[in-house]
Every structure is written in C-alpha cells, then in structure tokens.
Amino acid sequence: MSLIVKICGLSSRETLDDAIDAGADMVGLVFFGRSPRFVRMEDAAALADHARGRAEIVALTVDLDDSEISAIVERVRPDWLQLHGAEPVGRVAAIRKRFPQKVMKALGIRSPDDLAAVDDYASVADCILLDAKPPAGSDRPGGNGASFDWTMLEGFRPRVDWMLSGGLDPDNVGEALRISHAPGVDVSSGVESAPGRKDADRIRAFIAAARNADSVSAATRKAS
Numbered sequence: 001m002s003l004i005v006k007i008c009g010l011s012s013r014e015t016l017d018d019a020i021d022a023g024a025d026m027v028g029l030v031f032f033g034r035s036p037r038f039v040r041m042e043d044a045a046a047l048a049d050h051a052r053g054r055a056e057i058v059a060l061t062v063d064l065d066d067s068e069i070s071a072i073v074e075r076v077r078p079d080w081l082q083l084h085g086a087e088p089v090g091r092v093a094a095i096r097k098r099f100p101q102k103v104m105k106a107l108g109i110r111s112p113d114d115l116a117a118v119d120d121y122a123s124v125a126d127c128i129l130l131d132a133k134p135p136a137g138s139d140r141p142g143g144n145g146a147s148f149d150w151t152m153l154e155g156f157r158p159r160v161d162w163m164l165s166g167g168l169d170p171d172n173v174g175e176a177l178r179i180s181h182a183p184g185v186d187v188s189s190g191v192e193s194a195p196g197r198k199d200a201d202r203i204r205a206f207i208a209a210a211r212n213a214d215s216v217s218a219a220t221r222k223a224s
C-alpha cells in the first residue's frame, strides 16, 4: 500500500488545489478557534465541496460535543473526523458509533511510554495520528511545528492504521520515514511560509520528498 499524505490546515481554494494537484490523499480543515488555520463553517463547507471526490476531507476538532460535531458533519460532510483533543477512549468510541465518518485520533508523544496509548485506542479509531506533545506555552494541542524523537518508532508495528505528524517538513520527512516506516504522514506548519499561510512550493516539495522516501520504506515494510 502506498504512503498516505495528509496536508492539514488548508483554508483557501487555491491551496486546496495546490495540495490535491501535488498528490495529497487527505486535506484537513481546522475547526479550532485559536488556530491561525481556523475555517468558519460556511467557508469549510465550500472548501469541502471544492475538494470532494479528489481527496479525503478531514475535519479537525478538539474536544467538541455531539451537537458541534453534528453541525460539522451536516454542513461539511467530511470523510474523517480528526479528534485532536483529550478525548478519552470511551468518547472516541461514542463518536465513531454515532457518526458515519471514519475517526482519526491524535495522540501526543514525547517519550516511549506515551506509545502505550496507541493500544488503548486501537479498537475505537480507524487511524491513530502520532503528533508531538505541544511545547510549553503553546495554546494549541497540535499544529505547533514540533517534532518528537522518531527513533522510538523503530520496530513500532501497531495493530491499527497510523500516521506520523509533528514538525515534518520537506527537508526532514525523508529521514522521518526512513526511521519510522510510517504508512502515512501529516503536515501543517512545515508547508507554510508563515503561520496559517500555506506555500505551494513547500507543499509540492513535501509530497515529492515523502513519496520518494516511501518507495524505499515500502520495500522495508514488505520485508518485515
């Protein structure tokens, strides 16, 4: 299976097209008010309609309640709900049961002990997104451009689909894939020229570097 590439935090038709034309499999829309990538519901609905059928649409939420998620589901009709807050296992299971969307649960990673949570969520999420824990002082649980030590992922083979994120960029995604053999990667800050401002050249460079590294990594995954 080929590498899944997700470009997160898109907020204009132009940059959506940049990501999709460059080969993104998933595009993320951020529903978190304090984010520089925040998109209002009506804008998100129009962006999703623009992307529909060309890439999977991911709605990124943080600890929303059912009525807030319902509004997104009805207006935006995403393919995925990305849960990037402190949603406990039971809450993730309830969201997955209630809504038809696939569920991606983000987990903050700083030390190898943090990987234990992956098993806890494996049966209630369709995909686990490993992200760095936010740096001190950040008021956002993700999208901080911070990475964690990928060497703790050597030999990591969870029983659930997963993706790597956190501080990836066109220059380091190849090394991240060589070390982790992740089946998917997700980026936001690393393809921006300023917070919230996506850069077409960086998007293209990121996806090219990731696809290039994956051709090597896929052979290793097959052999392991």
Ligand SMILES: O=C(O)c1ccccc1NCC(=O)[C@H](O)[C@H](O)COP(=O)(O)O
Pocket (backbone or CB within 6 Å): 008, 009, 030, 032, 034, 035, 036, 037, 060, 062, 084, 131, 140, 141, 142, 143, 144, 145, 146, 165, 166, 167, 168, 186, 187, 188, 189, 190
């Ligand atoms: O992007 C945000 O501002 C954001 C806000 C709140 C929760 C999550 C957020 N972003 C998540 C992502 O964009 C990615 O899934 C992941 O955190 C990687 O981000 P980055 O390190 O910026 O590449």
